[in-house]
Amino acid sequence: QFGLAFDDFGRKFICSNRNPLQHVVLHPRYLKRNPHLAFSDTVQDVAPPGDAARVWPLSADHTTAAFIPSLMSTPHAGTFTSACGISLWRGGALPAAFANSAFICEPAQNLVQRQVLTPDGPTFKSVPATPGHEFLASADTWFRPVFSATGPDGALYICDMYRKVIDHPQYLPEFIRGTLDYEAGKTMGRIYRVVPVNSKLQTQNPKLDKASTKELIAKLNDANGWVRTTAFRLLAERNDGVGDSDLKQAVMSPAPGRASARVAALHLLSKAGKLGSEIFDSIRMNETPDEFRMVAVKLTEGRTETFAKTFALESLMGVSGPVGFQGVLCLSGPHTPETVAYLAMFAFRHGTNRWARAALFSSVGSQGQALLESSASNFGYYSQPEWLPLLTELGQLIAASDSPTNLGSALATSMGFHLGIDKVKAVPAQSAFASGLGNGARAKGLGKDGRSALVTLASANPDTARRLGELFAAASKTVSTASAPTPERLAAIDLLAHSDAAIAGAALQSLIAPQTPNELQAAAVRALSQLPGAKAGEWFVERERWRSYTPPVRDAVLTAMLSQPALQLVLLEAVEKSVVQPWAVPANRRNPLLKHKDAAVAARATKAFQPQGAADRMKVYEDYKAVLALPANAKNGKAVFVKTCAACHQFAGEGQRVGPELTGIRLQPAEAILLHIIVPDAEIYLGFTAYDIETKDGRSLTGLLTSDTPTSVTLRAAQGVEETLLRANIAKLTSSSTSLMPNELEKTMTRQELADLMAFLKGQ
Template sequence: MYRLLLVPAALLLAFAVAADGQPFPVAGLPKLKPLEPAEAAKAFEARPGFRVDLAAAEPLVRSPVAMDFDENGRLYVAEFPEYNQYASPTPSKARGCVKLLEDTDGDGRFDRATVFAELDSPVAVACWAGGVFVGVVPDLWYLKDTDGDGKADVRRKVLTGFDRDKAGEAMLNSFRWGPDNRFHIATGLAGGNLKPADAPDAKAVLVRRQNIRFDPRTGGFEPTSGGGQHGLTLDDWGDTFVCDNSNPIEFLAYDAKYAARNPYVVAPSPVVDVNAAGRYPQLRRISPPEPWREARTRLRKDKLVPGSDEGGQPFGFFTGATGVTVYRGDAFPPEFRSNIFVGEVANNLVYRARLEPKGLGWSAVRADKDREFLASKDVWFRPVQFANAPDGCLYVVDMYREIIEGAAFLPPQLLALVDVAGGIDRGRVWRVAPDGFARPKPPQLGRATTAELVGLLAHPNGWHRDTAARLLYERQDRTAAPALRAVAEGSAWPVARMHALHALAGLGVLTAGEVVPALGDPDPRVRVHALRLAEGFGLSAGLSNKLQALAADPDPRVRYQLAFTLGAFRGETAETLLTALARRDAADPWVRLAVLCSVGDRGGAVFSRLLRDAGGRGAGTTEVLLALAAQTAAANRPDEVAEVVKGIDALPDAERALARQLVQAFASKLPPAARPRFAGLAAGKTGAILTDLLADAAKTAADEAATPAARAAAIRTLGLGSFADAKALLTAALAVRQPPAVQLAALEVLGRFDSPEVSAVVLAAWPGMSPPTRASAAETLLARAAWVTALLDAVEKGTVRPTDLDPARVQLLQQSADGPTRARAAKLFAGVGLARRAEVVAKYQRALDLPGDAVKGKAVFRETCAACHKLEGVGEAVGPDLASVKNRGSDAVLTNILDPNREVLPQYYSYLLVTDADVTLTGMIAAETANTVTIRKADGTSETVQRVNIASLRSTGLSAMPEGLEDKLGLQTAADLLAYLRSIR
């Protein structure tokens, strides 16, 4: 513990005194010294039965963030000393590099390091063909040593366009070899617009919130499902997991390539949180409080610096989860196989969970109840990544830094207490091994024959299997085919049979003759992979028969994959099987998704098949029918539209309720331009139903005795008709006496109509609107260019005050791509919301000293923050997790509130989306899939747009959290809000 001395004001933050009477600096240098490697090893507490050995340390390595073992057991390490140096007053000139580490005496500790290549900020590395691929934003490089001196003399840029995260925490990372003969690469939160480096004129591929699957032989790539921040892992069967700061274990439930087949599918996010313990599992941290936290708390308690003393205590939940890794080695006891490990860099520990099947996904169940698998008393221990190793153990990449979070997230007075370069010249690689472990002789797979590599596909250590599979793909030795076929047909180990099938595919010699028998493999996981491989073949009679049999497969994961695979085939067989799967498994939302992805332009046919068989519809079939009706309308293919209308017309009167649902779902997605043709087709029952729906909606919308929710629903139905028919009701719904839910529904529906009269309706009601309703009205008016002009006219006339608009929207108007709009906005909103952030932050420091009322602060949160943040079940989890952010201290939180653009993580940028109907939406991307983008607008509402309907989408470079919140927060209100955030446990 420390005690503080009273010192002259000029030295107030300069010195403190430790308990032993020795002074230590508070500003600029760490107060707890880093431990030398031998001492750091003693600071670990591992699960009983395990030990931690040092495999490498400084000066051989410094600031390591990634590593990969080559086929001969040598270790390539990516070093990232540039991390956080942007925030240093005296940035280090140290440059990143990739090092090659070797254990020359075989004692299990690397003793020789060669700088393989110097690079700027390398963050990922993977071995290939005697060299390495290295992630160096914005590029992916291939480096190779051809003259044997240990240094790369081949440097080839392969891909370009990866985006940079200023903090360095969320860029491309985690290159992992998959059973499909591809590297799976996480793009982090930054994502990018990728293209081959040697094709500058090629169209860039957007990979925001998606990962990529990369072919190292051709340089080709394709987007796949993604998410997470830093960390990606595959299990033995290729199931993929990612993590982010607060969500340690997330499962990718489907491959985005399947959703991309049908651009009209509204697909849920593939990222599923499977951590059974949730975000707050009470981690068993054993390290002391960070020195800067303790120093800050002491200074505050003694009133030597402003602010409350809530900080300084270790916290027991995830705020820095990284490097998620499935253990696939053979050195640990069998019960540890397929366990999943996560580094918690902020708590100096390694978390472990067991993967247990749950439905079509997984549940990650905490494995260590009263302790963590590995924890350190050393606050400098930063386990950023892991690797399954040739010796079967789990290796830990320890970046070993004083501070691991983005420095710009700390306010200046806090940065004065730390050294952002602390540990820049240090770093460790640790080996976690079971007690009594005897390290085997390092492998020499580079010298293995092709036959020996085939044999290794059945090795119990996943590293050996992956490396053998990679080398087979590298060598392209087709003489391996007979041995591979023998493994695929006769190996006793299912995972070897799976690898052999993919190896045959990688050599280009896989035939339907190997795939069809594999579809009947006794192991369902092999059948799943055989289905994926079957997508490359035509629908022969033999394959067709197998697919029909699999529609009744006892394993739901096989049927799930079959539903996706059927999208690769045409013809009646595929339609019949998709219908059968919808009847049997539609109760599961993931199977419904797979069916909808695969119907493609056969939506009308599958819709008719399901609709005709009323007695055979199972649970969830109605949801499939509604989705098919909606996506068929959105696609607007005349033959499918006609088939849907015909099907609805043929429904018996006993199913009129279903018919009404189907008409509403269909009409809601039909493009306005297609409505005249639809009116001609729907002269029968379908047209009559639509007429009845609109008549009923008009009656309920006008009925002030009805509940606001019922009226709001009815108003939304009015959007299925014409503006002329709905105008009077929508105008009345905006009257000042109407409930907010009714007003907001009217604004939502008005925004759907492309009529110049809409702006007049909205602006006429503006004076009587409450601030929240005005926020939604502004979003409506800003959606179309003509309405923006009308809004600016109203500002000019004084009907709308400049301060009525959110500062963020004012800023966007002032940055409009349209010159006249930009000029008018600059004049009309001169001085609005443009206070200098540094001055605002300095002014509001007084709020840190005021006593706050947590109860009042909760009300402030509901009104001001809940549209994007969620706490205690209130609000929307769109923005950062405030429960974790608050552990940085109230001063940091206050800075982030008042100066949101000081540093913005990529997922919290504001975007401008323009549809093909010239509608503009502005806000944060709340969700994103291969098919859709969901924009969270400033008024707290969200809108999902199919990618096929997006004309343009660009980042504003600004935080979605607006500047200017001080206009809504007085000093006492800010103090109340901070008190509430501190009260959260």
């Protein structure tokens, strides 16, 4: 289920059963150096994961995990389910066309896939080399490739476990577990050597352990990746200093050679403490591959010499994403003004890439304002949609890391009064920055006298307050302009959340209509719920309006109301008055009311929702079994799925990946599927436990914990909406004993619709 491989330049790749190829982009230690950075990822899926990870087997479908409910999100014929044993082709007997290839073993479906990697900023993306057929596949269902590697002769070696059954018994249907021989084939494993037809292989043992140091250094340039790696290992073990001059020549020579050989020489010199200024000077003056420069920059990390710091700084000026990315990771604060200027140049070149931004903000630490001052003159350029996340995240970082007294000056700087910024061109960038700054300031509770935190910050400077008012007016116009790019409208909506009801209420309310895309409606709901002085709660639950919401918008309304203490009581009153039916508020979302700190409110909620116990739900299940006998229409069932289930589940590529993926559920008995619908708490699958988070600014959030680092966590709610929270802003985090899937879902459809849904899920 796992794999580990490195390329010629030390970049680390891994895999797991449904993630066929991943790149470890950065180490968590880099994120840890800035506790104010809300970023929790360290690994990039190079190949599409999950049900997008296609394979083309020759054997029959035996992905047996589909038979058990607890794994119904993982088994799918025609996709990776057991990716392991990855290797990166680094040269040997295979043709040159195999460069930049990864081999991925898939024992469950009896094949090995080759994928081709291409650079994608500081990371990679990959696609199958031959869509429609595999590099190696067998109709023999006992063929179980689990490991691949290059051998001393340059061939690709594949280890075949060769077993009849590789599934653990618990992953098989109960009725078949006792009929299988789980040891069948345990003495029959084999190793395949894969070579081109009529190829000429190295047949003699290279005997590298007998080679001289000079001979080993020459082998660093060998065409065979195994030979290069072994020579490097032996040289590192010897570390006798005999070949230092040859290693320096390998690094400094302008003559062409393998970049990987020069990289190996760099590492050996670094290990020996012989990586001096003359080497970095030669790299600076000569034309060298980006990968080689990237490694050279990495080896400056932790060094205090001026030449090493200068070399790392200069890397930020280049157009190469990987080189500059590594340079930013090597630079830790506090920074001099010169270094901040270099960081601003890196932001200008690479700030549209999320990994580049994470590296940048992890390095800048609490000097966000200095970075802002070095970047503000570019706001006209940064107003393009792809640049807006850079400004929003910078605003959030400054608000999280700086003192409240300094945030007003950051807002004034972004307005650019002293920089001659074109006000019209800069509006989207200024709005994005102000929105991010406002989000961070709100989390600190900086609003005063019924005003938002952002307005409070601006009030200290009349020019800033006036300009912020102009931005609010421009944002109101943008959100109402249907032809405006969606990223600009979303940024404008986010900014209006920091104004007030008089300025933004009408514009935001006009978006919550069937004609508006769900993404914009949900953003408008969030913004309305945050407006100071707004009566958004009463507006959200007006009877006719509540009935008009589509499921995604209704979910956004519930999320907004349950996360705001003042709106929670409005929602409770709507439930008590039957404007909102109790079943419309999922059981796992009711905790802010059922566990309210005011005992009287909690008692009202308990009475209003009248939660059914497990026994009550089982009675409902027994009653609804009759649905299974109804004639059903799977086509109608698809419409029911889209309306009722797609906000959280995916089926055949349609819907959101919050709860388990349901394509493989067709293999389960109909009674089991019905049980999951009627009694969702009967079994909560591994990885789908709900978490409740209370933030220090009073919000209550519920969702799946999809990522966590030493400084932040990421929560995924319905519709796949994710929010990353700094741990410093979390007051309480608890796991829920209930499923994210609501009880009483059957009340949202007729019995005939439920029968149709069952037919659709069963593939009838």
